[in-house]
Amino acid sequence: MGRRGPRGARAGGLRGRRRRARDPARRGLARAAVRAPLRDGPRAAARRARAPRRRLPGARPVTRRKHRLPSLEPSGSDGGGPVTRLTELGDDAAALRRTFALFPSGVAAIAAEVDGVRRVLVASSFQVGISADPPLVLFAVQRTSESWPVLRRAERLGVSVLGEAHEDACRQLAAREPDRFAGIPVTRTARGAVLVDGAPVHLECSVEGETPAGDHDLVLLRVHALATDPAASPLVFHGSTFRRLEPARTAA
Numbered sequence: 001m002g003r004r005g006p007r008g009a010r011a012g013g014l015r016g017r018r019r020r021a022r023d024p025a026r027r028g029l030a031r032a033a034v035r036a037p038l039r040d041g042p043r044a045a046a047r048r049a050r051a052p053r054r055r056l057p058g059a060r061p062v063t064r065r066k067h068r069l070p071s072l073e074p075s076g077s078d079g080g081g082p083v084t085r086l087t088e089l090g091d092d093a094a095a096l097r098r099t100f101a102l103f104p105s106g107v108a109a110i111a112a113e114v115d116g117v118r119r120v121l122v123a124s125s126f127q128v129g130i131s132a133d134p135p136l137v138l139f140a141v142q143r144t145s146e147s148w149p150v151l152r153r154a155e156r157l158g159v160s161v162l163g164e165a166h167e168d169a170c171r172q173l174a175a176r177e178p179d180r181f182a183g184i185p186v187t188r189t190a191r192g193a194v195l196v197d198g199a200p201v202h203l204e205c206s207v208e209g210e211t212p213a214g215d216h217d218l219v220l221l222r223v224h225a226l227a228t229d230p231a232a233s234p235l236v237f238h239g240s241t242f243r244r245l246e247p248a249r250t251a252a
């Protein structure tokens with residue numbers, strides 16, 4: 001019988017093994033002892049640890065693989081991992097556009113009536129979840145935009161996250177045509193925000209701030225009012241084409 005501590009554990013039991021496990025010289029022994037039942041002595045446990053493992057009939061051998069973290073090095077330089085070969089970007093603007101296009105996004109129509117004229121900008125760079133307190137969303141606008149210098153003067157901007165029924169409307173709202181709204185049902189709020197009817201999400205916003213970002217400006221919008229229609233599915237922009245959302249798994 002060994003000595004027992006206050007809780008009835010053997011003094012040479014679990015705590016003793018933990019102490020040994022901290023000692024690198026004794027770690028192998030301690031590991032073996034942890035696997036061994038308490039009645040075994042440390043020598044018997046170490047013997048068992050050195051013995052080859054028995055396998056159940058039909059069981060596959062267990063191979064211990066070292067897990068490699070994906071490396072940002074081009075594959076091949078480190079023996080090759082499951083990493084796509086990276087290409088230096090240089091000034092390949094087309095490659096950058098193609099790459100950015102593979103990020104799926106929603107599409108928002110940002111619109112208002114300014115000086116009695118309805119103006120609109122379509123933005124796939126629109127993002128929510130930027131801040132909850134205060135409630136902020138953002139989008140990036142090209143420096144070459146003709147609509148933004150006018151739109152930004154509006155007291156309130158309407159943001160409509162376009163639905164899958166808005167594919168043609170989206171193209172029309174983005175086109176530089178005299179009346180981008182022709183035939184597209186919209187609602188004007190009391191403060192001049194213009195909302196596209198049938199959108200899954202409507203926001204009424206004001207401009208919170210603008211920050212230069214290369215050839216675009218980042219525009220932060222503060223959300224003042226909102227409306228949602230969860231039954232309306234959003235339009236998805238991916239690979240320079242419009243798509244629809246589908247459940248990742250079909251129901252059984």
Ligand SMILES: Cc1cc2nc3c(=O)[nH]c(=O)nc-3n(C[C@H](O)[C@H](O)[C@H](O)COP(=O)(O)O)c2cc1C
Pocket residue numbers: 107121122123124125126139140141142144145146147148170171173174175176237
């Ligand atoms: C699907 C789609 C997404 C677009 N996303 C953006 C965007 O995020 N930012 C932007 O400045 N322009 C974007 N545009 C282009 C603008 O909607 C608009 O066509 C462009 O600014 C020219 O019009 P404007 O000079 O009146 O602004 C997008 C166009 C389409 C069709």
